[in-house]
Amino acid sequence: MDFEKVLEMVGKFGRYQKGICVLLSIPMFVGVAAIFIQVFIAGKSDHWCKITAWENDNCDGMGLSTAECAELKKSLSVPVKKETDGEVEYEKCLKYDVDGINLKTAADMYNNDNGSYTLETISCNEGWEFDTKNFPSTIIMEFELVCGKAYLTNIAQSVFFVGFMVGSVVPGLAADM
Numbered sequence: 540m541d542f543e544k545v546l547e548m549v550g551k552f553g554r555y556q557k558g559i560c561v562l563l564s565i566p567m568f569v570g571v572a573a574i575f576i577q578v579f580i581a582g583k584s585d586h587w588c589k590i591t592a593w594e595n596d597n598c599d600g601m602g603l604s605t606a607e608c609a610e611l612k613k614s615l616s617v618p619v620k621k622e623t624d625g626e627v628e629y630e631k632c633l634k635y636d637v638d639g640i641n642l643k644t645a646a647d648m649y650n651n652d653n654g655s656y657t658l659e660t661i662s663c664n665e666g667w668e669f670d671t672k673n674f675p676s677t678i679i680m681e682f683e684l685v686c687g688k689a690y691l692t693n694i695a696q697s698v699f700f701v702g703f704m705v706g707s708v709v710p711g712l713a714a715d716m
Contacts, residue, residue, distance in 0.1 A: 587634075588666075590637060631685065
């Protein structure tokens with residue numbers, strides 16, 4: 540029997556067939572969402588070294604708002620990497636060695652040195668703080684996958700796609716057994 544004759548007898552690609560195609564396409568969106576979610580759950584944001592000794596220090600005595608106080612803490616504890624066009628870029632993985640120095644003393648030292656420090660720079664050893672303007676929380680923030688552990692985000696994505704590949708092949712092979 541000729542396919543064209545059978546298709547004519549059954550009916551052409553009509554409203555019913557289009558509806559079936561749409562309904563069968565809906566589950567594909569779940570797979571696509573799982574692939575693209577990496578962009579959001581592993582979104583990169585600005586980060587800098589945390590100074591745990593200054594977490595509870597506030598700037599009330601200095602007349603600064605909460606945001607200004609956070610910026611002051613950052614500028615007093617993190618070295619400037621480069622300054623171009625008025626934009627300041629801070630180091631991501633280094634901080635000034637401010638152990639044993641409170642916030643007020645650090646501010647006074649900074650002002651007395653005309654906006655620079657003579658303090659030693661060290662690696663971050665107390666964790667990181669993250670800019671949460673674009674992403675309130677990501678796996679990079681949760682597991683602190685920055686600096687020496689930044690490569691783990693790529694490994695996480697690679698492991699996901701290996702699992703996706705195995706999950707695409709194995710069920711098909713198992714169904715044929």
